[in-house]
Amino acid sequence: MPTPTVVPDPGFSAEEEAKALRSAMKGLGTDEKAIVVSVARMANAQRQEVIVIYKTMYGRDLISDLKSELGGDFEDTVLALFMKPADFDATCLHKAMKGLGTKDKVLCEIMASRTNEQIQAIKVSYKKLFKNELEKDIIGDTSGDYKRILISLCQGARSEDPHVDQAKAAAEAQKLHSAGEKQFGTDEAVFNSIIALRSYPQLQATFHEYKKLTGHDFIKAIQKEFSGNVEDGLSSVVMVAQDTPLYFAQLLHKSMKGAGTDEDRLIRVVVSRSEIDLGDVKEAFNRTYGKPLSRWIRDDCGGDFRRMLLAITKD
Structure with missing residues (x-):
């Protein structure tokens, strides 16, 4: 069975988490450490509850408050964690295709690695968020054999028969x-x-x-x-x-090796796999590169961004 690093908090209280987040943001300054602790101990479904309870309690939008208080890669990570998984994937795909040029590696990563159920959910989210069909945007933004591969994957119709012939x-x-x-x-x-x-x-x-x-x-x-x-x-x-965990371990390694860091890819992999198999990805990373993922994150990232990544990877 796949090993996630983020699971539902058994002692979860949406009201208490909403209070903790409001307390971390009100007044002068922001308590980023408190935000890390609160967000990292909740699973995504619990975060969705907190969004509703926060607005009910305070008459304020949690996401808007987070945007006004946070910045940089830390903000991007926190906001990604508060998005429903399908909405996050749909947003990443849209971002990869909008404007001049296409971030094809993002398309390959998401479309090649999601299950049929996830692909169907992404298509629904994409239409809801961006008022267009995902397949239509893929067709308009790609060409040739590459376009045909992505269209095939976009159907979300891969056989799921466990029997091997x-x-x-x-x-x-x-x-x-x-x-x-x-x-x-x-x-x-x-x-x-x-x-x-x-x-x-x-x-x-x-x-x-x-x-x-x-x-x-x-x-x-x-x-x-x-x-x-x-x-x-x-x-x-x-x-x-x-080997799915190894695939994502390689992506994490690519995001941090050499000069500079691909923060978008790092955030995307950590967030999207945190409730699926990030524990297995960590093992594959450590086995393949001889140094724990946590060491790479500590060496490559800083501040609250690093703190949040380590909290989600449970290192």
Whole structure:
């Protein structure tokens, strides 16, 4: 079973949390540490209750008060934690597509890693928040094989059958080999259909058969046959199918390695996985990079932003 780092507070009182947050913000100055403690001990559903109770108690909007009192990456993290998960994903997708240019890695990350149920919820939220269909915006902002991959993922119709058909895995491994490395040119439609349709256990079996057939991992075939956004999109699905915690551990590492920090990605991964499998992501990170995630966060981030990330990752 996946291991979250944030679970519902068993002693939760929406009224008490609303009082704590109001006390932290009223008067001169803001008690950021108190905000960290309050927000980090609640699960998202509990935070939604607090939003309603806060307005009932004080006649004030909690989110507006937080925006007026906080700033920078700390504010972005707190506001992300107070958004419903589907609203947060929808907002990240919209932000990635609006204006000039597209942040394609954000599209790949979210669309490749969410379950069917999550995809359907994101589409509803996107329409509610931005008055347009997610698929329509994807079509308008992308092109070619990359667009087709994202449209396929946007359907949220991947098989969820836990049963693995070994004969189908072997046959489809051969089909993928024939559509790519075995011939001159690539039949992108074959890759797209199998990777977008099959359940993760079925894909794992197919990748295993592919390695038996060719002697190397399937991800190498993706890297050899594709490039750019198409490679990123297909690779994301393959990595999620093979090892979801490792996939997100790699994203966290990329957000902090080298000069500068990709705060948006760091916030997005920590917040979106906190109630799903962030405990497993931490383990994969520590195992892969030889230094705890908490050390990377301490070395790379500062102030209240760092304090909030450590509180959510439970380090």
